[in-house]
Amino acid sequence: MISMTDLHTNPLFHRLRSAERILVAGAGGGFDVYAGLPIALSLRHQGKEVHLANLTFSATEGLPLDAWLAPDVAVIGPDTAPHQTYFPERSLARWLATHGYPDTVHALSRVGVQPLRAAYRALIERYDIDAVVLVDGGTDILMRGDESGLGTPEEDMTSVAAVHGIEGPERLVVSVGFGVDAYHGVSHGLVLENIAALETDGAYLGAFSVSRATREGALFLDAVAHAQATTPDHPSIVNGSIAAAVRGGFGDVQFTARTRGSELFINPLMSICFVFELEGIARRCLYLDRIEHTHLIRQVSSEIAAFRDEVVRQRPPRRIPH
Structure with missing residues (x-):
C-alpha cells in the first residue's frame, strides 16, 4: 500500500521526519555531494544531525593514517591535503567552515560494492545513522541497464548496491539535474519512462524544486560559486548547470571553458x-x-559491459514531443 501524505507536505522531508541522524551522500563521485547540499542544509535547519559523504575522485591514498575513520572512509576537513588542487570534499569542508556549519565531509573510496558497503556500514555505525539519502547529480542512477545509453552508471549503481545491502536505516535516492546527462548518451524520454515505472511500483515519492528564494537555495548557489572559484581548472559541469537553472538561466548558458564547443x-x-x-x-x-x-570499480565496469553485450534489444531513445 502506498504511504499517503498531504499535498502541502514535502514527501522527502515527511519520510525523514522521525530520523534524527541522517547521512547525505554523493552517489556518483566528483562534486555529487554538492547536489545534496540543499537537502542537507534544510535538514540541519530543522534541527537534525546531518553527516556528509561523497564517493571520491580525489587522491586520498597519501592521507595520514589518522585521517581514516575506517578502510575506504577518510575524514576530510578544511585543512586536509592543502597542496592538492582538485579535492571537492575539502572545498565543501572549507565552505561549510566559513558559514558556521560542521565542516567534516567523508570521502568514500572509489571501490567495488563489497568494500563500499563496509565503508557505509562503518559510517552508519559510527554516527548511529537512521536514514541514508543518496544523491545523484544527473539522472543515470535511474537507468535500468537496457537503455540505448546509460551515461556513467558505475559509481552510481555501486553506491545503490552497497547501501541496498544494509538493512535498518531509511534509504532514499534523490536525482537532481534533469537533462545534464544528455551529453553522456542518456535519453531523457527513457528517464521519464523509468520514473513512471517507479511510480507504478510505489517507489517514486514526488519532486520539489531548489529555489533561490529559499535560504538553502541561496546557500547552494554560494557553495557552487565557491567551488568554481577554488577549482578553476576542473569545475563541476553538473552543479554549474543546476546552479545556472536555479538562477533562472535558459539555453546555452556557458559558465566554464570545459563546455566550450558544446x-x-x-x-x-x-x-x-x-x-x-x-x-x-x-x-x-x-x-x-x-x-x-x-x-x-573496474570489475563493476566489466560486469556492466558484459551485461550490455547480452542485451538482445536495447530500448531506443524516446523522443520528448516538442
Missing part, C-alpha cells in the same frame, strides 16, 4: 529534485546482482 540546454527542470525509495531503484536495475560481489 551547446548547453540549461532549463528549469534541472533544479527539480526527484525522490525515490532506494529499494525500488535497486529492484529495477537489471544487472545489480552481477556487481554484488565486486571489490574493484
Whole structure:
C-alpha cells in the first residue's frame, strides 16, 4: 500500500521526519555531494544531525593514517591535503567552515560494492545513522541497464548496491539535474519512462524544486560559486548547470571553458529534485546482482559491459514531443 501524505507536505522531508541522524551522500563521485547540499542544509535547519559523504575522485591514498575513520572512509576537513588542487570534499569542508556549519565531509573510496558497503556500514555505525539519502547529480542512477545509453552508471549503481545491502536505516535516492546527462548518451524520454515505472511500483515519492528564494537555495548557489572559484581548472559541469537553472538561466548558458564547443540546454527542470525509495531503484536495475560481489570499480565496469553485450534489444531513445 502506498504511504499517503498531504499535498502541502514535502514527501522527502515527511519520510525523514522521525530520523534524527541522517547521512547525505554523493552517489556518483566528483562534486555529487554538492547536489545534496540543499537537502542537507534544510535538514540541519530543522534541527537534525546531518553527516556528509561523497564517493571520491580525489587522491586520498597519501592521507595520514589518522585521517581514516575506517578502510575506504577518510575524514576530510578544511585543512586536509592543502597542496592538492582538485579535492571537492575539502572545498565543501572549507565552505561549510566559513558559514558556521560542521565542516567534516567523508570521502568514500572509489571501490567495488563489497568494500563500499563496509565503508557505509562503518559510517552508519559510527554516527548511529537512521536514514541514508543518496544523491545523484544527473539522472543515470535511474537507468535500468537496457537503455540505448546509460551515461556513467558505475559509481552510481555501486553506491545503490552497497547501501541496498544494509538493512535498518531509511534509504532514499534523490536525482537532481534533469537533462545534464544528455551529453553522456542518456535519453531523457527513457528517464521519464523509468520514473513512471517507479511510480507504478510505489517507489517514486514526488519532486520539489531548489529555489533561490529559499535560504538553502541561496546557500547552494554560494557553495557552487565557491567551488568554481577554488577549482578553476576542473569545475563541476553538473552543479554549474543546476546552479545556472536555479538562477533562472535558459539555453546555452556557458559558465566554464570545459563546455566550450558544446551547446548547453540549461532549463528549469534541472533544479527539480526527484525522490525515490532506494529499494525500488535497486529492484529495477537489471544487472545489480552481477556487481554484488565486486571489490574493484573496474570489475563493476566489466560486469556492466558484459551485461550490455547480452542485451538482445536495447530500448531506443524516446523522443520528448516538442
